[in-house]
Amino acid sequence: MKRRLLQIAALLAASMAAGAVRNAALSPSLPWTRLPEHPLAAEIIEAGFRLAAREEVAQASEAGWPLIFDARSQTEYDRGHIPGALSTPAQELATRGGEYAAMLGPTDPVILYCSHEACTDALRVAEVIRGDHGRDVAIYLPGMVGWRAAGGPEE
Amino acid sequence: MNPAFRTTFAWILRIGLGLLFAVAGAEKILDPVGFAFAVDRYGILPEAAVPAVALGLPWVEVLSAGVLLIPSWRQSGQMLIAAMMAVFVAAVTYALVSGIEGECGCLAGMALSWPTAILKALLLGAAVWLVREDQAP
Numbered sequence: 001m002k003r004r005l006l007q008i009a010a011l012l013a014a015s016m017a018a019g020a021v022r023n024a025a026l027s028p029s030l031p032w033t034r035l036p037e038h039p040l041a042a043e044i045i046e047a048g049f050r051l052a053a054r055e056e057v058a059q060a061s062e063a064g065w066p067l068i069f070d071a072r073s074q075t076e077y078d079r080g081h082i083p084g085a086l087s088t089p090a091q092e093l094a095t096r097g098g099e100y101a102a103m104l105g106p107t108d109p110v111i112l113y114c115s116h117e118a119c120t121d122a123l124r125v126a127e128v129i130r131g132d133h134g135r136d137v138a139i140y141l142p143g144m145v146g147w148r149a150a151g152g153p154e155e
Numbered sequence: 156m157n158p159a160f161r162t163t164f165a166w167i168l169r170i171g172l173g174l175l176f177a178v179a180g181a182e183k184i185l186d187p188v189g190f191a192f193a194v195d196r197y198g199i200l201p202e203a204a205v206p207a208v209a210l211g212l213p214w215v216e217v218l219s220a221g222v223l224l225i226p227s228w229r230q231s232g233q234m235l236i237a238a239m240m241a242v243f244v245a246a247v248t249y250a251l252v253s254g255i256e257g258e259c260g261c262l263a264g265m266a267l268s269w270p271t272a273i274l275k276a277l278l279l280g281a282a283v284w285l286v287r288e289d290q291a292p
Contacts, residue, residue: 019210
């Protein structure tokens with residue numbers, strides 16, 4: 001048994017060493033004690049939108065303004081969403097995109113979110129509702145997973 | 156069970172599990188950042204621990220698979236694979252019960268779903284059987 005434990009310890013140590021070598025070869029390297037900004041964040045900024053902070057979403061949820069759009073499927077929305085958010089599924093953009101845009105005045109700001117930091121549904125809906133009048137469109141990147149993880153209320 | 160069949164069956168399971176872990180590990184080694192975000196999505200580990208797990212765990216998978224081919228190390232590899240599968244089953248079940256969605260960070264973009272949890276539970280069963288098989292006198 002002692003030999004097994006030593007072998008397992010050796011495998012774990014070798015794995016961490018190999019991981020460190022792999023990380024050194026990455027450009028940029030992955031920070032050891034925190035997550036880097038998600039690659040999608042850069043894409044959102046590049047598309048002309050901005051990132052919404054959790055506090056901003058919480059305020060909008062309480063005040064009912066700006067409107068919050070939930071870009072996940074209707075089923076996911078029904079299972080639980082940020083209080084006050086409206087369901088605008090990205091899956092139905094082709095048929096209901098105009099309807100989503102019509103929920104807003106020409107310059108009304110809006111906050112969007114989807115499931116998690118890697119989903120692109122919020123970005124897809126944002127592209128459709130951006131309009132031609134410089135609307136302030138913010139995306140809450142952590143999405144419903146991040147909202148729940150931070151202990152945010154839902155309805 | 157016929158001993159010859161039992162030995163053959165064990166090797167089929169061993170090779171299958173080994174290949175699965177080698178491919179899954181290699182995929183994560185190629186994209187450690189993506190895997191880090193997948194691990195973080197479970198909300199189980201503190202953020203400070205996520206990068207170390209994302210960098211080290213894929214190599215544990217690959218090395219555990221590799222040592223299955225070395226007779227004197229095989230049982231250690233099988234034990235590690237069984238332990239990892241137990242953690243994966245628990246994590247996926249926790250995510251499903253908590254309503255966490257998205258990719259599971261397992262293999263080839265598999266989604267967090269009950270079929271994924273069941274598949275993992277079956278693989279855990281196979282790994283535990285192999286450990287017991289090699290412990291048999």
